Amino acid sequence: MSKDSTGPDMGELKRRMEGAVASLKSEFGGLRTGRATSSLLDPVMVKAYGSEMPLNQVGTVNVPEPRMLSVQVWDKSMVGAVERAIRDSGLGVNPVTDGQSVRVPIPPLNEERRQELTKVAAKYAEQTRVAIRNIRRDGMEAVKKADGMPEDEQKKTSDQIQKLTDDFVKQVDDMLAAKEKEIMQV
CATH class of the missing domain: 1.10.132.20 (Ribosome-recycling factor)
Structure with missing residues (x-):
């Protein structure tokens, strides 16, 4: 019609x-399964430059292994804020800082x-x-x-x-x- x-x-x-x-x-x-997907971190907001920004605007999310995510942070000064945002996101993951990147192991459910x-x-x-x-x-x-x-x-x-x-x-x-x-x- x-x-x-x-x-x-x-x-x-x-x-x-x-x-x-x-x-x-x-x-x-954004729902976590046993496998790592880059979309898992889509809802994560990072306190950056005086406001809240989506994680994908401060770094690149990669999936190097089936149970591991890696966030390559563009600005070295933001690494701590990215790690904190992922930890506080309620996804039940424990990020680890590794230089200018943040590794996020995905524990089995x-x-x-x-x-x-x-x-x-x-x-x-x-x-x-x-x-x-x-x-x-x-x-x-x-x-x-x-x-x-x-x-x-x-x-x-x-x-x-x-x-x-x-x-x-x-x-x-x-x-x-x-x-x-x-x-x-x-």
Whole structure:
């Protein structure tokens, strides 16, 4: 359906749902599994130059080994702040300063921690499903408010919105299943 006064813009609804899924992907990237990934440190903010900056703006994150991250800090004076930020991030890792870089060994996860992480992943997924349903509700309200839209056209548009919603919710469920499998993998 094109963008006009007779109903919701399907492209806009799809774009908003894609945004919700992209946000979930980012949240999942910050969840620690047994393997090292550079996205693990994405949420870490460093006190630098009088403000808080994302870690990737003060150094380069590399994955030299499956259970090790390395942060090459660009400014030597920032090494301590980077180490502190990683330690205080709540990721359960213990960084080690090595000259101008910070090594972050990734300890293996115990069973209890794996269970906690799957619950956190499920919470993130549910928040995304709620966001997608809210977008659906906005679209359905736009259909109801559309003046001069024939009843069969309203039904067709409502069905399209529901199908779009179902597709995105399935995408979220698939992402959650993959993340849970990744977390539980020993």
